[in-house]
Amino acid sequence: MNTYSIAIMVRNEYGVLNRVTSMFRRRQFNITGLTVSETETESLSRITVQFEGEDRAKDQLVAQLAKLPDVISYKEMNLEDSISCELLLIKVANDDDTRSQVLDAADAFHAKIVDYTRSSIVFRIAGQSRRIDNFIDLMRDFGILEVCRTGVVSLERGMGTMRASPNI
Numbered sequence: 378m379n380t381y382s383i384a385i386m387v388r389n390e391y392g393v394l395n396r397v398t399s400m401f402r403r404r405q406f407n408i409t410g411l412t413v414s415e416t417e418t419e420s421l422s423r424i425t426v427q428f429e430g431e432d433r434a435k436d437q438l439v440a441q442l443a444k445l446p447d448v449i450s451y452k453e454m455n456l457e458d459s460i461s462c463e464l465l466l467i468k469v470a471n472d473d474d475t476r477s478q479v480l481d482a483a484d485a486f487h488a489k490i491v492d493y494t495r496s497s498i499v500f501r502i503a504g505q506s507r508r509i510d511n512f513i514d515l516m517r518d519f520g521i522l523e524v525c526r527t528g529v530v531s532l533e534r535g536m537g538t539m540r541a542s543p544n545i
Contacts, residue, residue, distance in 0.1 A: 410528030454531040471519035
C-alpha cells in the first residue's frame with residue numbers, strides 16, 4: 378500500500394470539506410492526515426489530504442475529485458517538487474530519572490519546549506512526517522502523556538501555484 382499527499386483548492390463554502398472527504402470514504406481510502414485552511418484569497422480554501430491506497434484506485438479518486446463543482450484545482454505532492462511540513466505538540470512525563478535524557482533527545486531533534494511543569498514537558502517540533510514519527514518513537518521510552526499532530530501541509534517548489542494552473 379502506498380501513501381499519497383494531494384492538495385486540493387476548493388471554494389470556501391459550507392459543506393465542501395464533507396463532499397471532498399466523502400469521496401475518500403466511498404473509495405475506501407484511509408485518510409492519515411487532513412489539513413484545511415483559507416488561502417491568500419478568502420473565497421478559496423486549500424485541503425491537503427494524506428492517504429493510503431493503490432495507484433489505480435488513487436487515479437480513479439483524482440478523476441472523481443476533478444468532477445466536483447467546488448474543486449478549482451488539485452496537485453499531487455511528492456518529495457521532488459514540493460516542500461512539506463507537519464507540526465507536532467507532544468507532552469512527555471517530567472521524571473527526575475529520565476529528565477536529562479528527554480531534554481537531550483529533544484535538543485537533538487531541535488524540539489522547542491513550550492510548557493514545563495513538575496509533572497510534564499510539552500515540546501513543539503515541525504518537519505517532515507518521518508522526522509516527527511522518529512521523535513515520537515524516541516519519546517515512547519520516556520512516557521508520552523499526549524500527542525497532537527497537524528497533518529501535512531505542502532507547497533509546490535518554485536514559482537508555480539495551484540491557482541495559476543488549474544487542471545480541471
